[in-house]
Amino acid sequence: xxxxxxxxxxVICKSGTSVKIECRSLDFQATTMFWYRxxxxxxxxxxxxxxxxxxxxxxxxxxxxxxxxxxxxxxLSTLTxxxxxxxxxxxxxxxxxxxxxxxxxTQYFGPGTRLTVL
Amino acid sequence: xxxxxxxxxxxxxxxxENLVLNCSFTDSAIYNLQWxxxxxxxxxTSLLLIQSSQREQTSGRLNASLDKSSGRSTLYIAASQPGDxxxxxxxxxxxxxxxxxxxxxxxxx
Numbered sequence: 001x002x003x004x005x006x007x008x009x010x011v012i013c014k015s016g017t018s019v020k021i022e023c024r025s026l027d028f029q030a031t032t033m034f035w036y037r038x039x040x041x042x043x044x045x046x047x048x049x050x051x052x053x054x055x056x057x058x059x060x061x062x063x064x065x066x067x068x069x070x071x072x073x074x075x076l077s078t079l080t081x082x083x084x085x086x087x088x089x090x091x092x093x094x095x096x097x098x099x100x101x102x103x104x105x106t107q108y109f110g111p112g113t114r115l116t117v118l
Numbered sequence: 119x120x121x122x123x124x125x126x127x128x129x130x131x132x133x134x135e136n137l138v139l140n141c142s143f144t145d146s147a148i149y150n151l152q153w154x155x156x157x158x159x160x161x162x163t164s165l166l167l168i169q170s171s172q173r174e175q176t177s178g179r180l181n182a183s184l185d186k187s188s189g190r191s192t193l194y195i196a197a198s199q200p201g202d203x204x205x206x207x208x209x210x211x212x213x214x215x216x217x218x219x220x221x222x223x224x225x226x227x
Contacts, residue, residue: 006161034215043207044162044217093161095215106150107215111161 002028004096006110013084014118021079021113023094029074030096034107035067038091050077084117091115120145122210124218131198132226139193139221141208146186153182153193154207156220162207166193198225 003026013019023033031052036044048069049057056069066088068080081088091114095107121144131137141151150169154162166175166182168191174183181194191208203225208218 036217043219044209046214046216049214091159106152106164106167106211107209109154109162109164114159 002026002096002098002108004094004108004110006092006094006113008113009111010114010116012116012118015085016083018080018082019084019115021081021092021094021115023077023079023096023110025075025096025108028096028098030098031074032097032099033071033077034095034097035069035077035079036093036095038093038112044093047079081115084115086117089115089117120148120210120212120214120216122208122216122218124206124208124221126221127219128222128224130224130226133198133200135198135225136194136196137198137223139195139206139208139223141191141193141218143189143191143210143216145210145212146189147212148186149211151182151184151191152209152211153180153191154209156205156207158205165206195223198223200225200227 005024007022033050035047038044047062050069050071052071052074058064071077091112093112094110097107123142125140152167153165168175168184179196184191205220205222207220209215
């Protein structure tokens, strides 16, 4: 099956610093990647849709200047949390989308990145 | 906007029992529905994917059904084991993917 990796798996940083999270599709090309965040005991909330070679589309309430997304290639998308604050502490998960047309479209998820901002 | 609800929120059963997890969604115009498993602090593991044209999928002890007209899906787990303990999420795919709130399952040895 398709494999998606995330790096790092866990990061602790000081308030005010920036953190970059990478999402890679290892054995397939993904024109679209999604970024989610998950707070404890809650479900995944879509943050943004990242399309290769174009600007990301952010969901309502997500600050695009704070959560910078770059999808420079068909196998790599990055999420940079700028000027991180403790309230940004969360579990961030990416997924890579394989579009085959309609009902067979599916996402493959990365293992997630645990961000803790002190 | 699609809303996905999972019932129950938490479930505790003795080992060996068969159980059913429920997922309901408000907009039947979906491409597919996926069931995932998430262990504490971990990412998602895809269990079953049901395409909109299908009514069910099976994998080992797992069986998932889909009824688009009523906006419901069920995940049936046969002969539950302690290793099945995890949070189970359903997600419906249309123009976007929407996740349910999850069911936290505990299988007691």
